[in-house]
Amino acid sequence: MTRSTALLTDHYELTMVQAARGSGTADRRSVFELFPRRLPEGRRYGVVAGVGRALDAIEAFRFDDAALGVLEDVVDAGTLEWLASYRFSGDVWGYPEGEAYFPYSPLLVVEGTFAEAVVLETVLLSIYNHDSAIASAASRMTLAAGDRPCIEMGSRRTHEEAAVAAARAAYVAGFTRTSNLAAQLRYGVPTTGTAAHSFTLLHDSEADAFRAQVESLGVGTTLLVDTYDVAEAVRLGIEVAGPSLGAVRLDSGDLGVVAEEVRAQLDALGATGTRILVTSDLDEHSIAALAVAPVDGYGVGTQLVTGSGHPTCGFVYKLVAREGDDGTMVSVAKKSQDKISIGGRKYALRRRSTSGVAEAEVVGIGAPPADDGDGDRPLLVPLVSRGEVVGREPLDTARERHALSRAELPRTIQMMSHGEPVIPTEHV
Amino acid sequence: MTRSTALLTDHYELTMVQAARGSGTADRRSVFELFPRRLPEGRRYGVVAGVGRALDAIEAFRFDDAALGVLEDVVDAGTLEWLASYRFSGDVWGYPEGEAYFPYSPLLVVEGTFAEAVVLETVLLSIYNHDSAIASAASRMTLAAGDRPCIEMGSRRTHEEAAVAAARAAYVAGFTRTSNLAAQLRYGVPTTGTAAHSFTLLHDSEADAFRAQVESLGVGTTLLVDTYDVAEAVRLGIEVAGPSLGAVRLDSGDLGVVAEEVRAQLDALGATGTRILVTSDLDEHSIAALAVAPVDGYGVGTQLVTGSGHPTCGFVYKLVAREGDDGTMVSVAKKSQDKISIGGRKYALRRRSTSGVAEAEVVGIGAPPADDGDGDRPLLVPLVSRGEVVGREPLDTARERHALSRAELPRTIQMMSHGEPVIPTEHV
Known part of the structure; x- marks a missing residue:
């Protein structure tokens, strides 16, 4: 874990340290900013995730002997020695986890x-770019799902460690459970599961498989009913488990149509409390389309862990201010027409109407923007203070924050179609 | 590392084990197959990667006390005990790493x-789905780049551990270097780097920054020349480093046009050997478009680590045969119109013409397909034998295999446009 x-680092960062040591600039006080230039195309808001993992990563950023051994060919002896005693001693402020973000939000x-x-x-970029991409997609899914639970089941479709982070990020954005067991161990995300087609195929008959599952896991279990014939499997499931069967899972076909048929069949069999869980390449659009179907929960995999078309956020990490020759801080930015950066330390608040609806992302350059006193919220909180992590919090706090942050955004976020950010970003 | x-596992796998233990089927001899139902839309071939990592993962698949602690709420005491002594004791065959694949190739x-x-x-699915997605994208990029080197620089745009695996997979598919230092420590992938805009901005002038970099890293270094004005930076770079400057990097603007101008300027300054490295959201299409530009190398980031539009392969892991009541093996497959599986143990060979050009992916069901004796190649090799890993090999072996495997595919793979798989899959 720790x-x-x-070494989850690019080669050039260490050679820059070496060269800056040579020119006497390595110790210049500097302010870096992690921010998005834009939202993924068509998205109306983004969701910050990975904050807790980033804090863990900062604490674990120490060069051990194995790392230093590799670096002997990368940097000189003086730099190696500096790296050997490296420990971040600065300050970090950032948007707390679960918060919504917009173009140019100064996330860190x-x-x-x-x-x-x-x-x-x-x-820092790796963690924020990945986790926020997942949370941003997940939030649209839980929004589309309304009161119905979304379950994260995508581990198999992404890198095995990204899968754990994805389960965590999805939970922040309102998913209720994950299939990923490591996410429970590391982050306390509750897990759940059903059964695979292999379990049915392993047995000599579907009836044998259902009996085995119900006997071992209880009538509250979820039976997978599309291995052979759905109607027959539903009939069999209730015969084996009785009308208190917990749920059935549908994983193929036209889910809306099949769910209607299965609901009618279950009700006719007296299994009015048996839930219908659907899976099969769901995304926010298919979840929204299933709103009118008698579905009780969504298991989401591939599209969640790949960010539903946007697997990365495109956050960048830029030097925005640094100490000058005379010790005062100087704002800096590269000049580029296609990749705009704005120099200067940033502050941010979310401007809200008197009724609590978000109206703008206000980014102050060099000074905090003025709070107009009718409900504006400052967005940056201390995360690391003089090298000590001060921003750690329970994951459920982030999850609750996300629900509140999303609830104050204008209603247009519910549109699943492409559009502009739901509030404008204003620099002051 | 190990x-x-x-716990990089879905909850339902362990509850299925519990239920199968209850029904007396847990020890039935079984054959699972990991395979793609299709290539990503428009792709003409795929590339197998992650084999070595999967073998490491099988060896490290042991339930320690921390894992067992979490599982107390998931499975019963008998299953916990079984898990505590788990060690895979079976056999695995698979396509060796770097090999091309096609729809229904039995990869494992x-x-x-x-x-x-x-x-x-x-x-297994996590590793194969991720690493093969990266290698498949990377192979198209190195194909488009021809003799010019491709450098992997995408760590910041993907999960921090996925980044290490991506650097490894890209190397298999012909990338020459990575920026990721952990990939060097773990897998021996050579690293390289240039400098960031922050390094220039840190200094009081671009001249100061260039001098610092050249003095510390030598004239063979790569100077980033687009922080302010490219032409001025190139002039300055040669003034500072002399005409033996290693390379300049362009990271914005119309790369083809700017590269032409910079090449002319460098040549006029006598720096005819100074190379031009381009970066900035490159993918296989922009690399192909730059073929006529005077570019000496490509640094590829986001599009590589996100699989260039296809961040996952969609591989599945299905039970295809298992022991029956009488001890004989039975082929099994679910019935689903939209997700087709084919029961039975698979074998595979690549049919090649007498001149060595691949003609078909021949998948034998239940028995190896006949080799017609004029150059066909069997594709499955032993990877794990009675629980012992036997398929480990140096990463460079996989890299060389990929080059050979790609070279024998029909020339149409060079078309970057969408199309059908370059050879058909035939089941026999």
Whole structure:
């Protein structure tokens, strides 16, 4: 869990440290900012996730002997020695986990010496870009699902460690459970499961398989009913488990139509409390389309763990201010027409109407934007203070924050069609 | 590196083990197959990657005390005990790493008891689905790049551990280097790097930054020249480093046009050997479009680590045969119109013409397909034998295999447009 994160880093960060040590600039006070230039095309809001994991990664960013051994060919002896005693001693502020974000939201503000802050670039971006992509997709899915639970089942369709982070991010964005067992061990995300087609095929008959499952796991279990013939399997399931069968799972076919048929059949068999869980390449659009079908829960896999078309957020980590020759801080930004950066330390608040509806993302350059006193919320909180992590919180806190943050966004977020960000970003 | 992989697993696999133990079917001899139903839309071939990582994961699949603690709420005491002593004791055959694949290629054939083979489902799929997605995209990029080197720089745009696996998979598919330092430590992938805009902005002038970099890293270094004005930066770079400057990097603008201008300027300055490296959201299409530009290397990030539009392969892991009541093996498959599976143990060979060009992916059901004797190649090799890993090999072997496997595919693979698989799959 806490193995070193120090090599989850790009080669150039360490050679830049070496060169900056040579030119006497490595210790210049610096402010880096992690931010999005835009939302993924057509998305109306994004969701910050990975904050807790990023804090863990900062704490575990130490170069052990194995790491230093590899780096002997990368940097000089003086830099190696500096890396050997590396420990981030600066300050970090950021949007708390679960918060909504918009273009140019200053999601993280990292202040320290240039050398200590630049080496965190890759690992912070990796975590934020991945986890926020998953949470952003997940939030649209739970929004589309309304009161029906969404269950994360995508581990098999993404890198095995990304799967654990995806389960965590989906939980922040309102998923109720995951299939991923490591997510329970590491982050306390509750798990659940049904059965695979292989379990039915293993047995000499579907009846044998259902009996085995119900006997072992109880009548509250979820039977997978589409291995052979759905209607026959539903009949058999209730025969074996009785009308208190917990749920059936549908994993193929036209889910809306089949769910209607299965609901009618279950009701006719007296199994009015037996739930219908659907799976099979669901995304926010198919979940929305199933709103009128008698479905009691959604198991979501591939489209969740791949960010539903947007597997990464495109966050960047840019130097926005640094100490000058005379010790004062100087705002800096590269000049590029196609990749705009805005120099200067940022502050942010969400402007809200008197009735609590979000109206704008207000980003202050060099100073906090003025709170107009009728419900605006500052967005940056302290995460690391003089090298000590101060922003850790229970995952459920992030999950509750997300629900509140999403609830105050204008209703147009419910449109699943492509569109502009639901509130504008204003720089002041 | 070798921490337990046992919880990188879906909840239902363990409850299925429990239920199968109850019905006396857990020890039935079973054959599972990992395969694709199709290639990603429009792709003409896929590339198998992750084999070596999967073998590591099988070896590390042991339930330690922390894992067993979590599972107390998932399975019963007898199953917990079984898990505590779990060790895969079966056999695995598979396509070796770097090999091309096509729809229904039997990429892995796992034989063991039902219980010992079913629990590997998620972790094997996670590794294969991710790593092969990256390698498949990477192979198209290196194909488009021809003799020019491709460098993997995408760590920041994907999960921090997926990044390491992506660097490894890209190397298999012909990338020459990565920016990811952990990929060097774990897999020996060579690393490289340039500098970020932050390094230029840290200094009081671009000249100061270039001097610092050249003094520390030598004239062979790569200077990033688009922080302010490209032409001025190129002039300055050669003034500082001399005409032996290793390379310049362009990261914005119309790369083809700018590369032409920079090449002319470098040549005029006598820096005829200074290379031009381009980066900035490259994919196989933009690499192909730059073929006529004076570019010496491509740094590829986001589009590589997200599989260039296809971040996962959609591989599935299905029970295809299992022991029956009488001890003989029975072929099994679910009946589903939209998700077709074919029962029975599979074998495969690549049919090649007498001149060595691939003609078909021939999949034998229940028996190896006949080799017609003029150059056909069997595709499955032993990977695990009675629980012992026998298929481990150096990463460079996989890299060389990929080059050979790709070279024997019909020339139409060079078409970057959408199309059908370049050879048909035939079941016999």
